[in-house]
Amino acid sequence: MGQGIATILSRNAEEITRRTGRHIEVTHAAVRDVAKAQGVVDSHALNVSITDNAASIVSNPDIDIVCEVMGGEQPALDLSLTALAHGKHLVTANKALVAMHGNTLFAAAQKYQVMFGFEPAVAGGIPVIKAIREGLAANRVQSVVGIINGTGNFILTAMSDQGRDFDDVLDEAQALGYAEADPSFDVDGIDAAHKLAILAAIAFGMPLKFDELLIEGIRAIQQEDVVYAKELGYVVKHLGVARRRETEAGPAVELRVHPTLIPQRQLLANVHGVMNAVLVDCDALGQTLYYGPGAGSEPTGSAAVADITDMVRALSGRKDSKPPGSAVGHILPPLGFQTNALIELPVLTADDIETGYYCRITAEDKSGVMASIAGIFARHNISLEAIRQQEPDALNAADESTDTLLPIVLLSHRVREAVMRAAIAEVEALASVPRAVTLLRVETL
Amino acid sequence: MGQGIATILSRNAEEITRRTGRHIEVTHAAVRDVAKAQGVVDSHALNVSITDNAASIVSNPDIDIVCEVMGGEQPALDLSLTALAHGKHLVTANKALVAMHGNTLFAAAQKYQVMFGFEPAVAGGIPVIKAIREGLAANRVQSVVGIINGTGNFILTAMSDQGRDFDDVLDEAQALGYAEADPSFDVDGIDAAHKLAILAAIAFGMPLKFDELLIEGIRAIQQEDVVYAKELGYVVKHLGVARRRETEAGPAVELRVHPTLIPQRQLLANVHGVMNAVLVDCDALGQTLYYGPGAGSEPTGSAAVADITDMVRALSGRKDSKPPGSAVGHILPPLGFQTNALIELPVLTADDIETGYYCRITAEDKSGVMASIAGIFARHNISLEAIRQQEPDALNAADESTDTLLPIVLLSHRVREAVMRAAIAEVEALASVPRAVTLLRVETL
Numbered sequence: 001m002g003q004g005i006a007t008i009l010s011r012n013a014e015e016i017t018r019r020t021g022r023h024i025e026v027t028h029a030a031v032r033d034v035a036k037a038q039g040v041v042d043s044h045a046l047n048v049s050i051t052d053n054a055a056s057i058v059s060n061p062d063i064d065i066v067c068e069v070m071g072g073e074q075p076a077l078d079l080s081l082t083a084l085a086h087g088k089h090l091v092t093a094n095k096a097l098v099a100m101h102g103n104t105l106f107a108a109a110q111k112y113q114v115m116f117g118f119e120p121a122v123a124g125g126i127p128v129i130k131a132i133r134e135g136l137a138a139n140r141v142q143s144v145v146g147i148i149n150g151t152g153n154f155i156l157t158a159m160s161d162q163g164r165d166f167d168d169v170l171d172e173a174q175a176l177g178y179a180e181a182d183p184s185f186d187v188d189g190i191d192a193a194h195k196l197a198i199l200a201a202i203a204f205g206m207p208l209k210f211d212e213l214l215i216e217g218i219r220a221i222q223q224e225d226v227v228y229a230k231e232l233g234y235v236v237k238h239l240g241v242a243r244r245r246e247t248e249a250g251p252a253v254e255l256r257v258h259p260t261l262i263p264q265r266q267l268l269a270n271v272h273g274v275m276n277a278v279l280v281d282c283d284a285l286g287q288t289l290y291y292g293p294g295a296g297s298e299p300t301g302s303a304a305v306a307d308i309t310d311m312v313r314a315l316s317g318r319k320d321s322k323p324p325g326s327a328v329g330h331i332l333p334p335l336g337f338q339t340n341a342l343i344e345l346p347v348l349t350a351d352d353i354e355t356g357y358y359c360r361i362t363a364e365d366k367s368g369v370m371a372s373i374a375g376i377f378a379r380h381n382i383s384l385e386a387i388r389q390q391e392p393d394a395l396n397a398a399d400e401s402t403d404t405l406l407p408i409v410l411l412s413h414r415v416r417e418a419v420m421r422a423a424i425a426e427v428e429a430l431a432s433v434p435r436a437v438t439l440l441r442v443e444t445l
Numbered sequence: 446m447g448q449g450i451a452t453i454l455s456r457n458a459e460e461i462t463r464r465t466g467r468h469i470e471v472t473h474a475a476v477r478d479v480a481k482a483q484g485v486v487d488s489h490a491l492n493v494s495i496t497d498n499a500a501s502i503v504s505n506p507d508i509d510i511v512c513e514v515m516g517g518e519q520p521a522l523d524l525s526l527t528a529l530a531h532g533k534h535l536v537t538a539n540k541a542l543v544a545m546h547g548n549t550l551f552a553a554a555q556k557y558q559v560m561f562g563f564e565p566a567v568a569g570g571i572p573v574i575k576a577i578r579e580g581l582a583a584n585r586v587q588s589v590v591g592i593i594n595g596t597g598n599f600i601l602t603a604m605s606d607q608g609r610d611f612d613d614v615l616d617e618a619q620a621l622g623y624a625e626a627d628p629s630f631d632v633d634g635i636d637a638a639h640k641l642a643i644l645a646a647i648a649f650g651m652p653l654k655f656d657e658l659l660i661e662g663i664r665a666i667q668q669e670d671v672v673y674a675k676e677l678g679y680v681v682k683h684l685g686v687a688r689r690r691e692t693e694a695g696p697a698v699e700l701r702v703h704p705t706l707i708p709q710r711q712l713l714a715n716v717h718g719v720m721n722a723v724l725v726d727c728d729a730l731g732q733t734l735y736y737g738p739g740a741g742s743e744p745t746g747s748a749a750v751a752d753i754t755d756m757v758r759a760l761s762g763r764k765d766s767k768p769p770g771s772a773v774g775h776i777l778p779p780l781g782f783q784t785n786a787l788i789e790l791p792v793l794t795a796d797d798i799e800t801g802y803y804c805r806i807t808a809e810d811k812s813g814v815m816a817s818i819a820g821i822f823a824r825h826n827i828s829l830e831a832i833r834q835q836e837p838d839a840l841n842a843a844d845e846s847t848d849t850l851l852p853i854v855l856l857s858h859r860v861r862e863a864v865m866r867a868a869i870a871e872v873e874a875l876a877s878v879p880r881a882v883t884l885l886r887v888e889t890l
Contacts, residue, residue, distance in 0.1 A: 004729075008583050008584075008729045009583075011728075012583060012584065012585055012728070012729070015584075015585050015650070016582065016583065017786075018650050018782050018783060018786035018788075019582050019650070019781055019782050019783070019786075020582075020783075021783045021786075119580075125729070125730040125731070125733070126733055127575075127576050127579070127580025127581065127733075130572075130575065130576070130579060130580045131572050131575070131576060131580070131735075134572070134575060134751060134754070134755060135564075135572025135575045135576070135748075135751050136572065136747070136751065137461065137464050137465075137750070137751050137754040137755075138453050138454075138457060138461065138746070138747040138748075138749075138750030138751050138754065139453075139457065139460075139747055140457055140460050205460075205463050205464070265715075267712060267715055267716075267736060270710075270712055270715055271712075282747075283456075283457070283743075284449075284453045284457070284570070284743040284744065284746060284747040284750075285570040285737065285738065285743070285744050285747040285748075286570070286737065286738045286741075286743075286744060287737060287738075288570070288571055288572075288735070288736060288737030288738075289734070289735075289736040289737065290576075290733070290734075290735060290736075291712060291733060291734040291735075291736070292730065292731065292732060292733030292734065293730065293731045293732075293733075296731075298728075298729040298730070298731075299729065299730050299731060301583070301729060302581070302583040302584055302727075302729040302730040303580075303583075303730075304583075305582070305583030305729075306579060306580050306581065306582050306583050309579070309582040309583065310579060310582075313777055332758055336464055337463050337464050338463060338464070338465075338466045341462075341463035341464075341466075343463075
């Protein structure tokens with residue numbers, strides 16, 4: 001990604017200078033492999049000083065803006081804090097860093113009155129941080145719902161379009177370089193959770209609460225659930241959902257990352273492959289959606305350079321453009337809310353979230369089973385949108401010893417998760433239901 | 446829309462103050478009907494001074510920001526220029542004003558070093574001006590393609606989903622208040638053209654060239670073309686297209702507004718009803734899309750208040766926050782490009798644009814007709830993607846005297862429009878083609 005930034009600043013130097021009115025130059029770069037980087041710099045005849053000592057950059061008084069693209073928690077955190085303390089404006093692509101240490105970093109940016117940009121940390125190149133933080137500033141945001149992990153969306157798209165299984169598509173994603181050798185960061189939802197924590201903080205003006213997120217990945221998604229969802233008019237997507245809720249105890253938020261059924265007619269359902277999209281619902285404007293590439297060296301580089309140009313523009317508007325003390329930091333605080341105006345919104349636990357649910361129940365093919373199941377949901381006051389007894393063929397072909405098993409699929413309207421789980425426990429306790437129930441959440445958007 | 450802004454600033458005062466760090470107050474309003482406005486102000490116990498003398502507001506030294514939502518060319522232009530000359534930062538929702546007089550207004554904003562915002566002038570509440578001007582600042586923009594007139598999209602959506610005719614749906618749009626009694630501004634493409642001229646200036650860093658746009662509306666769209674398009678996997682949308690082209694004479698742009706066939710699988714094809722969306726293609730980032738409500742008092746009010754909060758933030762970052770002389774104007778010039786760095790990009794004429802084409806030819810049902818037509822396209826080196834002889838039933842039911850007529854539909858690959866028109870002229874000269882050919886443009890996006 002560092003190379004993406006350098007490439008863009010070099011290739012588009014003229015266009016960027018037309019915009020900012022001044023030339024932006026990469027003067028120093030700290031890298032792991034000095035010899036290799038020096039070779040790149042020499043071959044492009046660039047005037048960049050290469051070092052493997054990042055500490056020398058973050059304290060260099062000649063540097064205005066530091067861009068952190070190394071990833072990981074340390075030494076990125078210490079280096080970033082040192083940069084801020086030395087009055088550098090900071091751009092970071094490091095979502096883990098912002099999600100887990102954003103509160104510390106933002107306080108430091110406020111203390112040293114410098115600008116802190118992290119557009120590349122969420123949804124790749126899509127300018128969604130800017131859109132929410134500035135473009136929607138007139139609004140009270142109600143919810144942010146996004147496809148914010150390209151690897152996961154690639155896998156689910158292939159499972160849906162090509163009828164393939166999770167493991168099979170994961171192999172392909174790894175071969176194509178979309179997924180790492182250890183894919184857990186993507187397919188277990190950690191990466192999406194980092195981004196959702198950041199989006200929620202910006203949307204609601206609250207501190208980062210990564211530790212309190214509900215996080216579920218896509219490993220457990222079965223091909224048959226993708227098929228049944230499609231028959232019901234839905235698509236399975238891995239979503240991040242941040243939603244403001246008014247509870248009896250006061251305002252709160254749901255923060256959750258999980259596979260979700262959404263209606264096929266929704267734009268989000270038509271976001272395919274490695275693309276990302278974020279749907280924001282707010283009071284004055286209504287629903288807006290932001291779509292684009294969620295990863296890649298140049299797309300994320302584009303977001304970093306956008307943050308850099310914002311900083312250059314702000315600095316250019318001032319005579320006293322040298323930090324520290326330039327006091328431009330509070331033009332736009334990192335979250336778009338004044339640091340002393342953040343609100344502690346409690347994060348609802350899994351029991352208290354409310355969505356629709358998709359349940360796949362494997363039951364014996366006996367009379368009265370459907371009635372028993374429907375009765376349980378009725379007693380829990382769970383209103384059902386659809387209930388379907390599926391053809392047992394596929395199920396039994398895979399497991400010949402149990403030729404009397406029958407898949408029953410149902411969709412519920414919105415209900416508290418604790419209520420749904422209590423009902424499912426009763427269903428699973430039925431003698432005629434020999435297997436665990438598959439439960440997926442549904443968002444109608 | 447003025448009321449939308451006042452409502453938002455009042456209802457969301459706390460949320461907006463959390464963001465900007467200071468309270469934003471509407472202190473003066475110029476209106477047509479003073480008594481009516483005074484009644485609204487009194488009933489909400491607002492402290493707003495009401496007048497019918499707009500000139501008194503634009504020269505009032507106590508006012509920092511003027512918001513122009515009156516519409517029309519005059520007196521909006523004179524009032525805006527007076528406001529700028531008095532050092533007011535200006536927000537306008539007036540797309541006709543910006544499209545036709547933007548060059549004059551931007552020069553005045555530069556001269557008096559004030560900020561000029563026009564987010565509400567394009568695509569309603571979607572922060573697409575900000576996205577292109579700031580979020581994509583790292584990029585060389587290749588094209589901007591948008592559904593930027595909600596009325597037109599409402600009509601085309603109903604024609605496609607419900608199989609209704611243009612006139613029928615227009616009546617409904619008028620009854621619902623989506624279309625004016627005189628709908629020409631919307632359905633003849635003028636409104637979309639205003640917005641496209643603005644988008645092109647921001648995307649390419651060029652002066653506004655509204656007078657040079659190719660503008661076609663949707664009145665001529667027939668139900669049968671919507672149906673045939675669907676059979677070919679396309680949807681008919683009214684698009685604004687701004688595209689950078691490298692020609693033998695150097696860089697140039699296509700600026701055009703017209704009904705267009707786009708593939709059903711594209712996100713833009715799934716933008717329904719009065720919603721707007723803008724697809725931007727640029728070099729580092731690739732394709733991004735921005736979707737949301739294109740009209741309405743609160744959505745456009747949201748965009749105006751976003752511009753206002755940007756201004757308040759920029760002013761708050763400075764000790765010398767009083768215009769004139771505060772020199773904040775060049776933090777962000779109106780088009781996002783430095784005023785002295787705009788480039789004169791010639792606008793290609795209709796002859797020189799290049800797209801795909803959909804042609805519907807009504808021919809007599811005789812042997813050899815298809816061969817004659819195909820031969821003409823071949824001689825002009827127009828490569829065809831599809832050619833279909835349609836069922837003649839519908840056509841002949843409407844016109845019993847000509848029961849031998851046959852509709853032939855073809856799709857061409859990308860070709861210069863002059864070449865296509867020459868071929869069509871030859872087709873229309875055939876004795877077996879008794880009617881004018883229907884020609885629609887195709888964009889694969």
